[in-house]
Structures are given as structure tokens and as C-alpha cells.
Amino acid sequence: MPFEPVKQEKLSHGVVRQIEGLILRGILRPGERLPSERELSERMDVSRPSLREALADLQDRGLLTSKAGAGVYVAEVLGSAFSPALVTLFSTHDKAVFDYISFRRDMEGLAAERAAAKASDTDLKVVNAIFEKMEAAHKKRNPADEAHLDANFHLAIIEASHNVIMLHMMRSMYELLREGVFYNRTVMFKQRMTRDTLLEQHRAINTALQARDPVGARAAIEAHLDFVQTALSDQYKADANEVFAQKRLEHEAES
Template sequence: MPFQPVTPERLPAAVTRQIEKLILRGILRPGERLPAERELAEKFQVSRPSVREAVADLQDKGLLTTRAGAGIYVADVLGSAFSDALIRLFADHDEAVFDYISFRRDLEGLAALRAAQYASETDLKVIGKLMEKMEAAHRKTNPADEARLDAEFHMAIIEASHNVIMLHMMRSMFQLLREGVFYNRQVMFKRRTTRGALLDQHRAINAALQARDPEGARRAVEDHLSYVERSLADHQKAERNEMVARQRFDHERSR
């Protein structure tokens, strides 16, 4: 017969599974510090040895790491998507930049469609709140804040799609973007005409999501990233033109 005895789950195993789910669902993030052992034991309502055993198990699995004198942290597992050599290759070639935007357009369009269908009311409140912060940052003309909130807004949509594979893959990709591997996002927010267009596009994305319009949300994200692609290409062309103009100017001045 295929039946096996049912055994109650050991407490350390139950703690392990709960922490694993929090990491899987993106609630506990790479680099995030966990509460101290005593506090964890109180929250889980288990003994400290049970917590210690669960933490040791998660360390063996590579999901948690201990820093001497600093505590327990969620391991930084996002950077493992690409080798250092491949990341340097991305940074050195424009082809990777535009392939990255194309990849984002496809994946984030799907994420927006899913978010419009599956987001909870709390998910939509988070996205709406980020939109309010983007409006405020726009009025203050702070490119660094606008670029940071832009990333948070897009990640909130991916989180609201409730697909854990997409979530962790896109977090890895956004980490490379934050590090400037593909392009400097702040450049986009330093240009007055571009800033206004970007804000309008984010408003359109938010409106479609709040209305739970899947196809409208997908189109709004795709239109936004197509605009980013064109703007980046125009910026690169302008930089090349300026370099040529400076060469001409220096040449004429030296004659």
C-alpha cells in the first residue's frame, strides 16, 4: 500500500520552512538582517535551540549567513544570475543595453498584465503610494530620488504579479541596473522634457492597474519602456554628435 505514517513536523523544521517561504516570496530580501535569536524564538514561540538549529540548516542551504558580531542576514543570492565576466561584458557593449530594455519590456508587460489580474488590494495600495511619492519627487526635481522610486515602482508591479520565479529573476536584473551596469538611470530624470513624459507614463501604468485593466496595463508598460529605449538611443546619439563637434572645434582652434 502507498500509505506512510503521518509524523508531526519537528519545530526546527517548521521554523526553517517558514523562513524559506518568506525568502521565496520576496518578503525577506537579500542582505536583510533577521532579528536576534531570542526575538526570533519569541516570535515563533519556540525554544532558542530550535531557532539555532533552523538557522544552521538555512546556512547550510546557503539562504542565511552569519556576520561576526553583526547578526544573521539573508544571503545575497541575487548576484549569482550572471558571472562577473559576463556583467563586465554587458557594461562594455551597447547591444546588451538595448537587449536588456527589450527583455524588460516583454517580462514587465506580462508582470503588469498579471498584476492587474492577481494583485491584492494591498498590492495596489503600495503601487498607488509609490506613485504619490514619484509625484512628490518630480516636484522637487531630484533625479536620484526619481530614479530610485522608478525602480521601486516597477518592482512593486512585479511583486504584485505573484510569480516568485519572475520576482527573483527581475530583482537580480534590477540590481544590475542600480549598479549602473546597463546605463545611468538618473540621466533620464535630468532632462526636463523626458521627466514629464516619464511621469505621465507611470501615471498611465498606475491608472490601468488600479482599474484592473490587464491589457491596458501591459500596453502602458510596453509603451513606457519603448520610450525609454528611444530616449536612451537619442541620448547616446547626442553624446556621439557632441564628441564629433568638440573634435571639429578643437581642430579649428588649433589651425
């Protein structure tokens, strides 16, 4: 018979599974410092030897990393999604920018649709809390804060869709976005009209999610990213035209 005696699980295995789950769900994020050994053992109600065994296993598998005198951190695993050579290629070709926006449109549209249908009430409260921070930042006219909250808003929607593969893939892509590899997000906040429009687009996304309207949420995401693509295209053209305008001015001054 294919049965074996049931053995009690080692405490360290339970610790490993819990930390793995937190990383998988995106609750523990790359670069985040874990609590001290004493605090962790108390919170998880395990002995320090069992905790150390679990942490050592997670470090051996590359999920955690130890920094001398600083503690234990979640490993920076997201950067492995793209090789350095590919990142450089992305940053030097405009086509990558628009392909990136198109990819986001498809993935985030699906995520918003799923979130509207499957998110818990708490998930939607997180999305709404970030949107309220966006409203507050908008009044202060700080492009860096707005860009940071914009990224967090979209990631919160992906988290609320409860698809862990999509979550980690999109987190990786957002790290490149924050680093300015795909485009400089502050370009989107140069004009007051653009800033107001973007806020209203995020309001429409949030409203559809809070109403649990999958079709409306997906449509709002798609409309927002269509706008971003058009705005960036217009800005690229304006920048190119300015280069030639400067050349004409220089030529006129020399005539």
C-alpha cells in the first residue's frame, strides 16, 4: 500500500514555508530587512536554533542574504529578469518604450479585470489608500512623489489580482521603469493639463475597481496607457523638433 507513517514537520520547515509564502505573495520585497532574530523567533513562536536553520536554508537557495552587522534581507532577485546587455539595449531604443507600454496595457488590463472580480475588500482598501495619497501629492506639485505613487498604485492593482507570476514579472519591469530605463516618468508631469488628466484617469481606474466593475476597470487602464503612449510620442516629436529649431536659430544668428 502506498502509505507511510505521518511524521511531525520540523519547525524549521514551517518557518521556511511561511517566509517563502510572504516572498511569493510580494509581502516581503527584495531588499527588505527581516526583523531581528529575537523578534522573529518570538513572532513565529519557534526556538532560535530552528529559526537559524530555516534562514540558512533560505540563504542557501538565494532567497535571503545576510549582511555582516546589518541583518538578514530579502535577496535582490528581480534584476535577474533582464541581462545587463538587454537593459542597455532597452534604454537606447525608443521602440522598447512603446513596446513596454503596449505590454503593460495588456497585462495591467487583465490584472485590473481580475482585481475587480477577485480582490478582497482589504486589497481594494490598499488601492484606494494609495490613490488618496496620489490626490494629496498632486496638490503639492512634486513630480517625483507623484511618479512613485503612480507606480505603487499600478502594482497594488497587480497584487490585488492574486497572480504571483504576474506580480513578480511586473515588479521587475517597474524597477526598470523607476530607474529610467524605459522612460523618464517626470516627462509625463511637465504640463498642468497632463497632470490633471493623469490624476482623473487614475480616479476612473480606482472608481471602477471599488465598484467591482471588471469591464470598466480594464477599459480605464487601457484608456490611461493609450494616453501615456500618445503623450510620450508627442513629447518625443516635440523634443526632436526643438533640436532642429535650435539649429535654425544658430544658423540665422550666423547669417
